[in-house]
Amino acid sequence: DTAVSQTPKYLVTQMGNDKSIKCEQNLGHDTMYWYKQDSKKFLKIMFSYNNKELIINETVPNRFSPKSPDKAHLNLHINSLELGDSAVYFCASSLRGYGYTFGSGTRLTVV
Amino acid sequence: AQTVTQSQPEMSVQEAETVTLSCTYDTSESDYYLFWYKQPPSRQMILVIRQEAYKQQNATENRFSVNFQKAAKSFSLKISDSQLGDAAMYFCAYRGLSGGGADGLTFGKGTHLIIQP
Numbered sequence: 001d002t003a004v005s006q007t008p009k010y011l012v013t014q015m016g017n018d019k020s021i022k023c024e025q026n027l028g029h030d031t032m033y034w035y036k037q038d039s040k041k042f043l044k045i046m047f048s049y050n051n052k053e054l055i056i057n058e059t060v061p062n063r064f065s066p067k068s069p070d071k072a073h074l075n076l077h078i079n080s081l082e083l084g085d086s087a088v089y090f091c092a093s094s095l096r097g098y099g100y101t102f103g104s105g106t107r108l109t110v111v
Numbered sequence: 112a113q114t115v116t117q118s119q120p121e122m123s124v125q126e127a128e129t130v131t132l133s134c135t136y137d138t139s140e141s142d143y144y145l146f147w148y149k150q151p152p153s154r155q156m157i158l159v160i161r162q163e164a165y166k167q168q169n170a171t172e173n174r175f176s177v178n179f180q181k182a183a184k185s186f187s188l189k190i191s192d193s194q195l196g197d198a199a200m201y202f203c204a205y206r207g208l209s210g211g212g213a214d215g216l217t218f219g220k221g222t223h224l225i226i227q228p
Contacts, residue, residue, distance in 0.1 A: 033215050041150075041200055045215040056214060088154060092215075097206055098144070100216060102156035 003027050006091045006103035013081055014111055021076045021106045023091030030095055031055075032074035034066060037088040037105070049074050081110045113138045115205050117219035124193045125227045131178075132188045132222045134203030144206045145179070145186045146216065151199040159201070162186065190224075198226045 006023045013019050025032060034046040047066040048056045054066065063079040078085060091103040114137045124130035136145070147159040162170045162179050169177050174191045190197055200223050204216040 035215075041221050043202065043216075043218040043221075045217075048215050090156065092156075097208075097214075099161070100146075100158070105154045105156075107154075 004103040025093040029093035115219040123225040146204040
């Protein structure tokens with residue numbers, strides 16, 4: 001059983017398209033996150049959701065929108081994709097921030 | 112805002128030897144957690160070790176141990192008896208406790224560890 005699963009693992013798309021990345025956790029954790037890892041491997045938090053409420057919204061473009069239908073899911077929707085959005089996106093979850101479990105990442109390539 | 116600094120972009124060590132990866136952080140909080148994560152080429156983020164700031168005893172996990180110096184805001188990772196499978200990017204991360212876990216992890220820029228056979 002995969003604890004945090006995200007789909008797809010790879011996504012290649014053209015500039016201007018809209019795409020979504022899905023994330024699901026089966027750990028019963030109360031908080032879920034999206035992180036972006038850029039080409040230099042730097043990891044930065046984008047969003048977190050706690051009990052379906054957005055807690056953090058870092059300085060990311062409003063083309064990015066997290067959507068959480070329930071505690072176990074946090075999807076990332078991206079509008080009007082740009083070349084600079086190419087990166088690896090990680091979903092993660094935690095229980096009150098004590099332990100973090102990461103998904104395997106989605107490599108997004110915008111061409 | 113908290114910052115995490117890893118001053119060694121790349122380190123190289125001979126198999127079976129010991130290597131220490133450095134990490135310093137800046138925070139005004141008195142209670143927090145510190146982590147080391149490993150990211151092999153598979154890109155999976157794997158928790159190596161965790162340290163609670165209120166604990167004076169350094170955390171250990173088999174061949175991995177930390178040297179936590181709270182006053183100096185230093186959190187180094189020591190890997191003993193290095194193995195080829197230890198080759199990876201290593202990230203130091205910080206989590207403050209004021210946000211109740213919702214503020215996630217702040218990462219350093221990572222250290223690429225190379226193991227020489």
